[in-house]
Amino acid sequence: MLSTENLHLEVPGKVLCQDLTLSLEAGQCWAVLGKNGSGKTTLLHALSGLGKPAAGRVCLDGLPLSEIPRRRLAQRVGALLQEETTAFSGTALDYVLLGRFPHSATLTPDISDIAAARRALQLVGMAHAERQALSTLSGGERQRVRIALLLAQAPDIYFLDEPLQHLDLPHQLAVMQLFRQLARDAGKTVVMVLHDIFWASRFCDHALLIHDGGKIAGGDTPLMITQNAMENLYQCRFQTVATSDGNYFLPTLE
Numbered sequence: 533m534l535s536t537e538n539l540h541l542e543v544p545g546k547v548l549c550q551d552l553t554l555s556l557e558a559g560q561c562w563a564v565l566g567k568n569g570s571g572k573t574t575l576l577h578a579l580s581g582l583g584k585p586a587a588g589r590v591c592l593d594g595l596p597l598s599e600i601p602r603r604r605l606a607q608r609v610g611a612l613l614q615e616e617t618t619a620f621s622g623t624a625l626d627y628v629l630l631g632r633f634p635h636s637a638t639l640t641p642d643i644s645d646i647a648a649a650r651r652a653l654q655l656v657g658m659a660h661a662e663r664q665a666l667s668t669l670s671g672g673e674r675q676r677v678r679i680a681l682l683l684a685q686a687p688d689i690y691f692l693d694e695p696l697q698h699l700d701l702p703h704q705l706a707v708m709q710l711f712r713q714l715a716r717d718a719g720k721t722v723v724m725v726l727h728d729i730f731w732a733s734r735f736c737d738h739a740l741l742i743h744d745g746g747k748i749a750g751g752d753t754p755l756m757i758t759q760n761a762m763e764n765l766y767q768c769r770f771q772t773v774a775t776s777d778g779n780y781f782l783p784t785l786e
């Protein structure tokens with residue numbers, strides 16, 4: 533569905549992605565892992581059409597993203613960026629309704645848009661706060677409303693940059709379950725930057741590892757997320773703790 537051909541990304545003095553050829557299919561749930569500053573956000577921006585590659589291209593159903601009208605692209609591809617600082621003066625419901633714009637013929641939401649926004653708020657457990665000013669929500673509540681905006685947008689491909697930030701553990705679990713379900717049951721493609729290897733190995737069926745110098749490896753999670761691979765990626769020693777839910781990787785002191 534979404535593919536890259538020889539994608540090359542760089543910032544002054546640093547190559548972040550070298551010659552990446554990759555295919556993201558419907559129903560797949562990908563984790564993007566790598567150290568701070570390795571290029572995860574930059575890659576997500578390029579894959580979602582928010583950033584331009586230095587070379588190579590990203591295509592949606594064979595068509596380069598740059599050739600797809602923005603409105604059409606927003607119907608197919610959605611992105612949750614890291615916390616934005618922009619002030620929004622409306623309510624939580626007003627905010628989630630922004631996700632409906634790519635689908636609306638006018639700037640005024642209709643009954644079906646409002647129903648979709650309310651459903652999305654319900655999915656993240658924030659229906660009770662629809663009339664509360666977004667600016668007065670707690671960090672975790674606001675993050676769940678930001679996720680609801682994306683759910684209301686209902687794209688085919690979800691790019692999520694650290695979706696678990698500000699969330700307590702039960703809400704982290706709920707969000708991971710929600711997106712895995714969207715991939716498995718609704719055939720969506722989900723790509724999420726995570727810092728927690730356990731969530732990645734437990735909920736994502738594919739993983740993309742971004743190494744220094746922009747060398748990127750991708751594949752099935754059980755093959756990608758191993759103790760050796762994680763020690764190599766993060767340049768840190770890990771202890772593997774096996775549980776009935778999967779392996780935990782705990783960083784250990786040297």
Ligand SMILES: Nc1ncnc2c1ncn2[C@@H]1O[C@H](COP(=O)(O)OP(=O)(O)OP(=O)(O)O)[C@@H](O)[C@H]1O
Nearest residue numbers: 543544546548566567568569570571572573574575
């Ligand atoms: N416009 C720019 N000019 C110079 N360097 C930049 C620019 N934009 C990004 N960088 C650098 O590119 C690198 C990758 O940034 P990016 O935000 O993609 O990393 P990341 O893997 O998402 O990191 P984190 O885990 O900390 O969120 C960083 O070292 C960053 O400082």
